Amino acid sequence: MKKILFVDDEINLLDGLKRMLRGMRNEWQMAFAPGAREALEILGNDSFDVIVTDMRMPGMDGCRLLNEVKERFPNIVRIILSGHSDKEEVLKSIGPVHQYLSKPCDAQVLKSTIARACTMQDLLENDSLIKIVSRIESLPSLPALYAEVIEAVNSPDGSLARVGEIISQDLGMAAKILQLVNSSFFGLPTHVSSPARAVAMLGIETVKALVLGVKIFSQFSMPDLQGYSIASLWNHSVATSCLAKNIAEKLKLKQTEINNSFLAGLLHDTGKLILLDRLPTACEEIVEVVISSGCPLFEAEQKVLGATHAQVGAYLLGIWGFPRSIVNGIAFHHCPGKCSDEGVSILTVVHLANGFEHKNSPDTANKALNFDLDYLSKLGIGDRLDTLRIP
Ligand SMILES: [Fe+2]
Ligand SMILES: [Fe+2]
DSSP states (O other): OEEEEEEOSOHHHHHHHHHHTGGGTTTEEEEEESSHHHHHHHHHHSOOSEEEEESOOSSSOHHHHHHHHHHHOTTSEEEEEEOGGGHHHHHHTOTTOSEEEESSOOHHHHHHHHHHHHHHHHHTTSHHHHHHHHHHOSOOOOOHHHHHHHHHHHSTTOOHHHHHHHHHHSHHHHHHHHHHHTSTTTOOSSOOOSHHHHHHHHOHHHHHHHHHHHHHHHTOOOOOOTTTOHHHHHHHHHHHHHHHHHHHHHTTOOHHHHHHHHHHHHHTTHHHHHHHHHOHHHHHHHHHHHHHHOOOHHHHHHHHHSSOHHHHHHHHHHHTTOOHHHHHHHHTTTOGGGSOOOSSOHHHHHHHHHHHHHHTOSOHHHHTOOOOHHHHHHTTOTTOHHHHHOO
């Protein structure tokens, strides 16, 4: 059973949470602490999967508490539940926070956020992945600018123009987004000269995904290694995302799934960035295995680390609260037949787009990749590969 710890100095609020979550008693074991000190004591005596804490508390506040949790119990998913006025503070101290929720929080949102966080702990049932994730120590946080864009999209007075403004304030981001949307990947008929125009032409979901992709990639600047080269990985990721969106349209997925296919395509290899940044020596060993055996990169990762970049990336997206369909699309992009999800899905699309894209790659590690033809023919699309390949 999953164990969740809730922390709030307002006893009424804690009681409210207890009432709100009564229905979850059979699925979650819940503990409630009236402050950070008590929370740390509880965590010291028992292992927990998720912590949900208030921001403003006397003594140690929510951010300091989560910093401490990050140091001492790195495998716990950390969620902050904060009042609107704390937003600035939370955004500044984003480091220790995996996800935020605003107070007052709708019961359903709270339940589904925690439930998603718990599915990540399931991915962690792979022992080797647990070891890797704990060696990685701290995973990158969800970029603050992305959180701001989401907030603007969701707020009642939010508008596409507002999203354009937010992006424009980050000059580096604005330049990168414009460079991208004007590149041949998107094939737009006219030149786009402002982020607001990019939002109008490509849609908010695509631009949102690009903001996230650009921010994640910009956090990493490591030496290139065959199979892990950052510059070619970025090109591969953008190409995969555009192709994924296209394939999702051809396979007639729902609009949200088409949007999410773009995002999953863009971020499907994020795990490579994390591995290269945090475990560079292991990556060198992995590349040696690829060179000597000619196997695909993910198989070499499996041999050396016992888990793959796909699982590491999926884990990250999971703790950031992305839907399960995206997380699975990333986790199983090399071996979709191993996923229990049925039917044509984001996973199908990412598997195809990634496969087509890697076939064009000059890298041996990527060329060796194969489609899971069994999986594709069960879905009735094994013989449609040629039509799906053409953008
Ligand atoms: Fe991959
Ligand atoms: Fe890939």
